Amino acid sequence: MRESLQRLIELQKVDTKLLEIEELRGSLPQEVDGLKKDLGDTKETLKTSQDKIKAIDKKIREIEGNILQCNEKLDKYKEQLYAVTTNKEYDALTHELETMQGAINESESQILELMEEKDENEEITMNSKTLLEEIQQDLKSKSKELKKRISETKNVEADFLKKRDKITPDISKSLISKYEKIKVAKNGRAIVPVVRGACGGCFHTLPPQLVVEVKKLNKIIHCESCGRVLVPPNEELGN
Ligand SMILES: [Zn+2]
Structure with a gap:
């Protein structure tokens, strides 16, 4: 038991040294991990908002195309209105005109809603880009610092880990x-x-x-x- 205890004492000495090395690196490893996660999350947010903007633009172009077609029809109906001879024809045509105008109005308000949604996503995109830049800079400097501290302590740490590997097999x-x-x-x-x-x-x-x-x-x-x-x-x- 005396020997086991003496080895445990040795092991504790080595582990205390390893702990000191870890303390020297401080919270940097966790900070770097956290920043990497933030970076991934922000990239995801940026991509989502950019994709949404693309989809919104596509939708707006479609609706604008429809409005254009409706307006052409509207012009035709207006011309036809001069040529009508009966009240029945006139009523039918004005009904068509009203329906068409209603559809145009609805499409226009749809575009307004989409523009608003686009604005929101543009803001998200802008903020994400700023945040991304900040995170990248922070990550760069912290990674550099961590690398430096690791390289400063790497050899010492390796020595202690080797010592540890030598001590542990002799303890139950x-x-x-x-x-x-x-x-x-x-x-x-x-x-x-x-x-x-x-x-x-x-x-x-x-x-x-x-x-x-x-x-x-x-x-x-x-x-x-x-x-x-x-x-x-x-x-x-x-x-
Ligand atoms: Zn105690």
């Missing part, structure tokens, strides 16, 4: 999994030294007998308050 799987669980729950610190009779993780004062047991290094002893694994004080963890 159940012990590793216990260690990982505590590590996740306790901000990366699963193994803590006893500091002046207290837990080095939560500073809970430990019974003197427990401290004696910890120093023997012959079994896994958890802090009764925070659950971290306690190790002797002379082990300077994380340095």
Whole structure:
């Protein structure tokens, strides 16, 4: 058990270093991921509004074509109106004229509605373009910064990862999994030294007998308050 514990102590040292490297990169990786997502979303919005504008333009052209045809018919009916001889013919023709004019009016108000919709989508397009530019710039500078920080720490990180790979096979799987669980729950610190009779993780004062047991290094002893694994004080963890 002594050996297992000593390896766990080693593992904690390595993991603390890896955590420090991660902290150095800070929130940049998440920020870059978030910006990439925003970029995708904004491109999607831009494409949708541009597609809508195209569809609206097509629709407007169709309606305008129809109006043109209606107007031609309207002119014909008006000419025919001079040539009518009976009241019946006259009534029939004026009815046609009114229907045709109604259709034109309706088409015109349809065009107005479409223009409004187009305006809305043009605004969305404009805003999306501005936003896209901002995101691209932000992403560019943050990616550059992240790349720089990664390259600065890459070799050190690789060394520690190699060390980690060397240590872990010699520790039992159940012990590793216990260690990982505590590590996740306790901000990366699963193994803590006893500091002046207290837990080095939560500073809970430990019974003197427990401290004696910890120093023997012959079994896994958890802090009764925070659950971290306690190790002797002379082990300077994380340095
Ligand atoms: Zn504790």
